[in-house]
Each structure stands twice: as structure tokens, then as C-alpha cells.
Amino acid sequence: MSKADYFNNMTHDKQDPNPFLAIYLDQSIPFNEEAKASYLKDCSSKSRQFLLPVLRPLSRLLIILFQLYKIIFPKAFTSSKMLHRFLYWGMKTFVSPDANFMILRHFYLGSEILQFIRDNIPGVHVEMNPLKPTNLEPVKDDLFLIHDLNLYNFVINLNKQLREKNIEVAKQERLNFDAITSSRIPIELMPHRRTNFLDLMTAIECFTPVYQFFLTDNDFWRATNSLQLDETIGILASKVIGSNDRLALINNKHPMVPLSTLRAGFRLVLHGLATEQLHALLVELKHKQAA
Secondary structure, three states: OOOOOHOOOOOOOOOOHHHHHHHHHOOOOOOOOOHHHHHHHHHHHHHHHHHHHHHHHHHHHHHHHHHHHHOOOOOOOHHHHHHHHHHHHHHOOOEEEHHHHHHHHHHHHHHHHHHHHOOOOOOOOOOOOOOOOOOHHHHHHHHHHHHHHHHHHHHHHHHHHHHHHHOOOOOOOOOOOOOOOOOOOOOOOOOOOOOEEHHHOOOOOOHHHHHHOOOHHHHHHHHHHHHHHHHHHHHHHHHHHHHOOOOOOOOOOOOOOOOOHHHHHHHHHHHHHHHHHHHHHHHHHHHHHHO
């Protein structure tokens, strides 16, 4: 059974309508159907309903305690390699197949969006370092950290060239969609054992203090502040496309106002959804242009 069949075959009870079925059927938000079904099925899990309310406050308490710990021992036990080995083990052992599917898609789609923006600004050439994992193995090779560095380096290098060459980002009459995959992203089947029960949001809340513990305070702050670049990427894409009508839900707050790390887990989910939404919009525009 496909991921979409989970909702397509669901019975609609008028006296007890399923909230996730309503969101799945709604088409006002551009979103890949397979990813949407995976995400909403994951949201409707028992883990999301019962574990998250218990684990979220504990996770945020750990963030506070680790912040105090980092003041006294700023570089103790810091290791990106150990962090990513732990993340790989945790994802392989405890995270649900749907959640792992969404996480790997995020890296893949994010790389394509950055390349799309670069390809549609004439006169600039920014070197790319695309991340396109199809299974969990690449997680061990600093995948999460490189993803953040790629985003910052892209914004810095792109804007340096825009300033130096006096280039203005503007609407392109014919868009270059070579970077955008419109077919299924080739993510392999994820581990599906009895222990793989953690939904996406609960897993992110659990992993956030681990991420903080194994990174320097500077690295953790940089990673959490990267979430606010959602707005920057959304604006760049809207300028190239020539429309921002369907980018309203890209909402990780103003890029110039750093937020507390306590809500990093929740904002990371918003970051993932913003990427899915923007990529789905680009796929939609690619089909329209081809037609």
C-alpha cells in the first residue's frame, strides 16, 4: 500500500472527522502527495500524541542545563563525528520510517532549491555542495552540520557576488528548472522494526539537546540561527519566480532577530515544511512551464 493510500482509503465519519484527513485532502498548500501523507500519518501516531507532551519539557530543560554546562566547559566532549554517529544510530534504531523519510527528503530538496536560485540569477556562479542522501549511511558523515554550512555559505557567497557585480535578483521570464526533480525522490526503504516508533517532532525534540551537547556553543547557535534564513531563501525564490502568493507559510521569523534555542526543535519542523512547500511549488511551476 502506498503512503497516500493510508488517507485515500480512510473512511470519513461525519460525527468524528479525522483532522489529518482534512489537511491531507486540502490542496491550498503546495506539498508533495507522498511526503504529505508520510508527515501527516507520522503526526497522527501515538508517539506524537502521548510522548511528545512529556518529552518536550524535559528536552527544553536539558537545553538549559547544557547551556549552563557549556559556560563552564565550553569545549568538553565536543565532537561532530560522535554526534553524527549517535544521530545515525538513533535514527536507525528509534525513529519511524515516515520520519526518517521526511528527514532525508529535506536534505535532498534543500540542495535543489539552492541550486535553482543560483541557476536563475544571471551573472553569478556560486559553488555548490549538494547533499542528496537516499539512505541513512550519509548521516554518519556530518550530514546535518554540512547542511547548515551549505546554507550559510550559499547566502554569503551569493550576496558577495550580487554586491560586487551590482546584480539585482529579478523575475526570469523563462525559469531554469534543471535542478528541480519532478519525479519521485529515490529514498530507500527505512528501518521498520518494533523499536522504530518515534515520530518526527518527538525525535527532533529528543535529538536537539544531544546536538547541543556534542557541538560547541558557537556551532549550536549557528545551527539554530540558520532556521531564520528560511525567510531569506523564500524571498530570493519569490523574486526569481516573480510571485510570493503561495510562500506565506514560510514563517521562521525575521532573519535579523535571533530567537532562543529552547524552541529550536519546533522551528526545525517549520524549516522542513517550508522546504517541502517551496520545492512543491517549484515542481508545479516546472510542469506548467513545460506544458
